[in-house]
Amino acid sequence: MPNAFRGVIDDHLERVNWEQAKADLAADDFDNGRSASALRRSFEQADHVAFAWLDGRLIGMAxxxxxxxxxxxxxxxxxxxxxxxxxxxxxxxxxxxxxxxGQHIGLQTDDAEPFYASLGFQCQPQFMSLVVGGWLDNAANR
Ligand SMILES: CC(C)(COP(=O)(O)OP(=O)(O)OC[C@H]1O[C@@H](n2cnc3c(N)ncnc32)[C@H](O)[C@@H]1OP(=O)(O)O)[C@@H](O)C(=O)NCCC(=O)NCCS
Incomplete structure (x- = not known):
């Protein structure tokens, strides 16, 4: 791949500027409403995180x-x-x-199915979900 990614993938939460990350997500129309600190907590409290860095800039997360x-x-x-x-x-x-x-990984996607399919994920109907009360109406996002 001539244009392949040549940056770094790590799990270094402390490197992330969460205000900048939220702004970058919003600029990409991928901001689901969490405040910068709530976004940070979502990642801090996850079991595994991955960040992609290119020339010192955060350009990906999961x-x-x-x-x-x-x-x-x-x-x-x-x-x-x-x-x-x-x-x-x-x-x-x-x-x-x-x-x-050995674990079963689930996910929900609206329009990134081709990406997940490229990694071997398969559709497994039906996905069901429930938001408890109002979306992000909780202490973590205030
Ligand atoms: C989905 C997303 C994360 C993919 O990121 P990416 O770094 O571009 O993905 P990759 O370069 O690793 O793609 C790997 C393969 O996935 C498939 N793929 C990725 N994006 C695709 C697209 N828009 N259309 C079709 N296939 C796609 C291709 O097979 C691709 O391989 P190829 O480029 O050699 O053809 C990115 O498009 C994104 O951030 N989208 C907005 C946020 C989002 O929807 N996230 C998923 C939420 S569930």
């Missing part, structure tokens, strides 16, 4: 919840639009899945 035994859930997978289709998300998700051998 996180995985896991019970450490059988089940995991993949969330917040994002690559900055300027560096897509260069393998960034493949590298991040690849790092996360190696942390949960």
């Amino acid at each position: 996180r995985l919840l896991s019970d450490g035994v059988s089940n995991a859930y993949l969330l917040d997978v994002w690559t900055q639009s300027t560096v897509r289709r260069r393998g960034v998300a493949t590298s991040m998700v690849g790092q996360l899945v190696t942390a949960v051998p």
Whole structure:
């Protein structure tokens, strides 16, 4: 791949400027309403995280919840639009899945099915969900 990602993938939460990250997500139309501190807590409290860095800038992130035994859930997978289709998300998700051998990983996506399919994920109907009360109406986001 001539334009392949040549940056770094790590799990260094302390490197992330969460205000900047929230602004970058919003600029990419991928802000689901969490405050910068709530976004930070979502990642801090995840079981596994992956960040992609290019020239010192955060250009991708992803996180995985896991019970450490059988089940995991993949969330917040994002690559900055300027560096897509260069393998960034493949590298991040690849790092996360190696942390949960033998586990069943679920996720929900509106329009990134081709990406997840490229990694071997298969549709498994039906996904059901419920928001308890109002979306993000909780102490963590105030
Ligand atoms: C989905 C997303 C994370 C993919 O990130 P990425 O770093 O561009 O992904 P990769 O470069 O690793 O893509 C790997 C493969 O996935 C598939 N793929 C990725 N994006 C695709 C697209 N828009 N259309 C079709 N296939 C796609 C391709 O097979 C690609 O390989 P190729 O480029 O050699 O053809 C990115 O588009 C994104 O951040 N989208 C907005 C946020 C979002 O929807 N996140 C998912 C929430 S569930």
